[in-house]
Amino acid sequence: MILAIKLAFRNLMGAGLRTWLNVLVLSFSYVVIIWLNGIMKGWDYQAKNDMTHYEIGGGQYWHGLYDPYDPFTLSESHAPIPTEFKNEIENGEMMPLLIAQGSIFPEGRMLPISIKGIPKDQTILKIPTQKLDTLTDAIPAVIGSMMANSSRLEEGERVTIRWRDANGTFDAAEIVIAGIFSSNVPGAEANQVYVSLKQLQEMMLLPGHATILTFADEKAQRSEVDGWVLKPKSELTRQVDEMIKTKSYGQTILYGILLLLAMLAIFDTQILSIFRRQKEIGTYVALGYTRKEVVMLFTVEGTMHAILAALLATAYGMPFLLWQAKVGWTMPVDTSQFGMAIAPTLYPIYTIGLVATTVAIITITTAIVSYMPSRKIAKMNPTEALRGKLQ
């Protein structure tokens, strides 16, 4: 085997440009596959991280009737905060959230919104709720940048808000935008207006009620509470997982095409080698190789393209990948309208597992593609091969 590696290396170096063209194409596959996978991992991390910080915390309890996809359930999906959570809420380890439907009228347009009542002093989410603690004749409210963009509202602006209280009576007031935050999480920003929990409870005539209870510690063991549904973080981020899985399938096709192109080059080279190097094959046999050993030599030679490509990819790919991890990849379009938690700039994350898997897949695929045409050698007649006679 060592001899085969040694000879294969000599042969590859001797083949010159042909070798390096194949190696270049293969190395490109390495870099692109690792980079795209890194972007996916980075996106996954960023999406879950942002969701944790701006929307779901360490997990949630939802009121039994709450369905985020059915706004008509909102008027019923609230209940008094269960007493067993009193301590956790007082310690700041849990945060009640009341959700109501309403409308605002920026520039005379009516915009349906969700009004979220959130404790001013909460620290579980990164929403700047301390800005709700503002003394003003209007109701202080905080909105996300996506909402600010769509409603063209700016900090300090006032706008009329209308809602329907627990008795079904419409009421209206004026809110002032006390703060605008940016989270990359559509669920936390799009058409969401945050006011203080107490304020919303008063507005809705629902003192002590909540729709969602968000807790900080995702690892703590939690039991079911009557009338409330436990939503662990893994369940709340499942959508992200599924979305990334779907994207990954699409990417796999891209990898497949990239690998196919690289493998075509290797396959072609192997076929050409066997066609052109018949005399050489015969010579190896005459000098004492068995045909199987020659098959092995040609397979190692083909596979070595993948090894050289990994080295070349390290030489030019590593600086590129590290640079990308530092500066990130800025999406060429506005991502705020994508409806998913995606930052304008994604920072790829590379793991040893990712690099090792990519190298293993490419090397094994190259070995198989190199072996397939080389099998022909095993059927060659060495005396014909020595004469360079086509077989």
Next chain:
Amino acid sequence: MEIIEIKNLIKKFPVGKGEFVALRGIDLNIGKGEFAGLIGPSGSGKSTLLNIIGSLDSPSDGTVNVLGKSVGALSTREAAQLRKSSLGFIFQSYNLLQVHTVYENVEFPLLLLKYDAEKRKKMVMDALEWVGLTDKVKSKPPQLSGGECQRVAIARAMVKRPSIVLADEPTANLDAKNSHNILQTMENLNKELKTTFLFATHDEKVINYLHRKIFLLDGKVEKDELIRSN
């Protein structure tokens, strides 16, 4: 002492639905240290016989014993082992590994025998000295003349000190001067190392050097002429 013993050797090749008989009952013995040649026109069966002796091909019938081993009964691995350890080949078109240097080409058989680097280096340099190519160690075959290439091929065949060297039309691509140089080199090696040389040729220049001339015609030994014994 006979190192090649051939008895009633028959070799047939399938041609279409029929078959072509290339060797028709060859009986032949070659002793250690002989400088012999199979002489005959194209199609007489000399290359076929050489290939069978070299265990690159197998007999259809009859027996061929090379160094006490029956070629027809050898497995692929055993045949490869025989070639690797005891046989050297010289071809008409040199068959050098084009991307390897002269040194690497000559070193190749020793790599197969798994000799250590130091021993390899000494043996390669000795072989290159025999053929007068010590100044070309780093050259590659495309940079060499035909004569030089054939000398590299001789060095490669001789480097492992094989018992038998099989040379198939070794001078066919060479001019008269180079042919004589090559043949003189081989004759000297035969004298010095007692290596058996068996040629397949129809080149007069080679024939004049042979110590034993075995004439083949239509797959049969027509005449076996000993010119001088070693």
